[in-house]
Amino acid sequence: MPHSAIDTARRFYETVFQPGAIDTASQFIADGFVDHAPWPGQPPTRDGFEAGALEMYRAFPDLAIRPVKLFEEDARVAAVVRISGTHHGEFMGHAGTGRAFEIDAVDILRIEDGKLAEHWGVIDVGQMLAQLRLSPAA
Numbered sequence: 001m002p003h004s005a006i007d008t009a010r011r012f013y014e015t016v017f018q019p020g021a022i023d024t025a026s027q028f029i030a031d032g033f034v035d036h037a038p039w040p041g042q043p044p045t046r047d048g049f050e051a052g053a054l055e056m057y058r059a060f061p062d063l064a065i066r067p068v069k070l071f072e073e074d075a076r077v078a079a080v081v082r083i084s085g086t087h088h089g090e091f092m093g094h095a096g097t098g099r100a101f102e103i104d105a106v107d108i109l110r111i112e113d114g115k116l117a118e119h120w121g122v123i124d125v126g127q128m129l130a131q132l133r134l135s136p137a138a
Contacts, residue, residue, distance in 0.1 A: 005075050005109075009067070009077040009109050010067055015027075022053045022057060025049065026050075033045060033118070035048060036119060038052065056085075060086060060091070061086070061088055061089070062086050063083070067081055068104065076110050077111065078107070079108075082102065083102070083105055083123070083128075087101070094134045097133070097134070101131035105121060105123040
């Protein structure tokens with residue numbers, strides 16, 4: 001029996017966003033995946049998504065992205081997620097500080113054949129930088 005879109009999204013967050021598990025992303029992301037909110041400097045593809053996530057894990061080795069609330073309509077899932085981590089590696093031009101952050105973000109995922117086909121997302125990087133006591137890179 002196929003998983004619902006919301007089950008796929010929940011499994012994606014709970015599996016991929018564990019320290020050291022980013023290599024599991026290909027199990028959940030379709031080959032033709034399009035990221036409408038790619039990480040800066042990355043292409044809007046599955047490879048770009050994985051590269052952006054690896055960049056985050058290098059900066060925040062304990063990075064966690066947990067679903068707080070998931071809503072499903074048709075093949076789309078809107079997700080409120082809680083993102084947290086401790087800054088140990090370079091991030092946006094800043095060396096690790098040892099400071100932690102915790103913010104909420106919003107994702108919209110389109111699921112097709114049990115995999116993520118598209119992603120839209122909004123993250124409050126300003127709040128994240130404020131918690132880390134960093135200024136935006138110039």
